[in-house]
Amino acid sequence: MGILTFTSDYGLSDHYVAAVKGAVYSQLPEARIVDVTHLVSPFDTKEAAYHIRQVFRYFPKGSVHLIGVNADHSDKAPHRLVAFEGHYFVGADNGVFSLILDREPDAVYDINLPYDNDILTFPVLHLLVKVACHLLRGGTPEVIGRKVEGIKRSEPVRPITDADSIRGHIIHVDAFGNLITDITQSLFREIGRGRAYTIRLRLEKHHIKELSTHYHDAEEGRTVALFNTGGLLEVAINGGAPGSGGGVASLLGLTKGDLVLVVFHD
């Protein structure tokens, strides 16, 4: 049986996550549940998608990924079940699915089941848990809803490239203060064609001229750039910013959305 992963913006100080787990275990005693994170910034679909996109392939095929961020149903965001590479994603189709997947989904279904009760404010608890448990039990999607074509597109900002440069963005600052960018290793190779490069943060102020393979390739307290396990260009400080334990984000005053420029030299 697959794993149920659960991502939300419910926080950790309330009982909401536990309510969902209780409902899962009540329906499927042998379920295994893994929290991705419940500290997604409130209502931040993109942040939820980032985490799920980065993590889902570590779970076995047959896993169900429950998305508890902006999960309210509306005409613009119907409850859907999306199949992709042997994984299921369950939530409201507010664009989150398109941000998770890197190509077209294998199948999409409108969820067409009744709620458990007449309370419509917590669809994860009163509707989507039921869908997730059905799928984990090996049930077919067809029982749950009607197959539809396509998902709502939500276009993320993407790197802008020309023959000699990539203008990317910081898409996440992790708990270490590491900067994760939207510059993929494949894009870097495609545009770079093996040439030398300069990675510039804050436009002109900070330069990195060499990619590393370990965080500790730089001296402790020095900046290091590498492609992380998700294939994304990441800028970090080996061992954290000196004296603070913090990271490159606080040291350089950088935040989500800021530009990262890669210039290739002949």
Add this chain to the structure above:
Amino acid sequence: MGILTFTSDYGLSDHYVAAVKGAVYSQLPEARIVDVTHLVSPFDTKEAAYHIRQVFRYFPKGSVHLIGVNADHSDKAPHRLVAFEGHYFVGADNGVFSLILDREPDAVYDINLPYDNDILTFPVLHLLVKVACHLLRGGTPEVIGRKVEGIKRSEPVRPITDADSIRGHIIHVDAFGNLITDITQSLFREIGRGRAYTIRLRLEKHHIKELSTHYHDAEEGRTVALFNTGGLLEVAINGGAPGSGGGVASLLGLTKGDLVLVVFHD
């Protein structure tokens, strides 16, 4: 086998929660444990009770709810096991049980087992885990202690009503900044008798004249009132406070204990 739920004020940065889980698995390898929350405000029995009261019914019958807030035994707060609607609650009877249950318990037992060792500062770990595992295994409460009558009463502040109004209170502010009140849907119906109403926050300043069924019934950034899945009147902002992601609590400067007034109009 039921689930073991665990609620505490131990926080998430220490090993205390893990110690308890290790002790559970050592005694009962097949246990399933769900954290309700470990971020209860330190020593806040009422907050612990609020979460457990709201969540316990989502778990299957036979579940044991371990209460790790003010769990020290004393003459005024003996260790007890309370049976209610097929669920067990285990902790120190400092009033927490009466705040969790909405009617008399089915049975109450004084816990009468020895500690695992002579360390008396961590009874959850060295005594109550043993009780919980015994119950999860299907053991009878009689083995654990002596049946007693009644539990310690802790009277929460309750709404004050007259023929045309309910004067309730904010009993919790959740991680979204949503305001949860002690005004139940049944009380609202009983006093309201289908009449129009005005919900007033901060006494006169903020009015809501319509209950919603979804958070997004209001426009994004606007206040919405609804009865939540726990049957309690809740005031929220659809999508959080504009620009902050925060909620109605920070926007209106409201906090736990503040009044919420419902006035019914003929």
Add this chain to the structure above:
Amino acid sequence: MGILTFTSDYGLSDHYVAAVKGAVYSQLPEARIVDVTHLVSPFDTKEAAYHIRQVFRYFPKGSVHLIGVNADHSDKAPHRLVAFEGHYFVGADNGVFSLILDREPDAVYDINLPYDNDILTFPVLHLLVKVACHLLRGGTPEVIGRKVEGIKRSEPVRPITDADSIRGHIIHVDAFGNLITDITQSLFREIGRGRAYTIRLRLEKHHIKELSTHYHDAEEGRTVALFNTGGLLEVAINGGAPGSGGGVASLLGLTKGDLVLVVFHD
């Protein structure tokens, strides 16, 4: 099968912990995983060791303790597997093992397996998970690497004693603001030989002349000293600092590293 415990400084807002759990379940579907804490201060090997040292014996023999703090491999910190009292500890040997164990390990192995891929920045995910799963399955350490002698020594600051006093240190401040010291009960007994004593915090300012067995031996809001379940001298405030819920640390302005003096009187 033993439990996999997992300790890291990954925080709770990222997907890193979930990635590791997904990889574990993919290799070992029946694994049971317990988080010790993921809120270790970034790169703080000593803090990670403190938590693991305090908690590991609550888990059944055969458990594997995965250490995700400073887990990068280097010549000075090779990936190792350490066997001790029927438990396994897996991480980079940066001194953390010597801080966890209170005597020589039973066996030490250099981990000698290939990574899952050519990404070297996340060895917990791409290498150490494989080691942990092998051990949990009951596999022998010999398959994983070469037996070596000894581990890297990291000498913690220890109490300084003379015939009539112990000069210890605060080694941890927990989420309650309780002060945990490096003064063990056995050292206290050895030096104290049953004599009266004064425990001094902040050198001369605050005195405690009696050890307690419960937090509530002191009146609410008053300071209490006791030997905790880990056998360490701990100073707390019964019920937290008045009005704040905080603890003795904030009340007295004490922090990790500060001195605690015990003077014995004839």
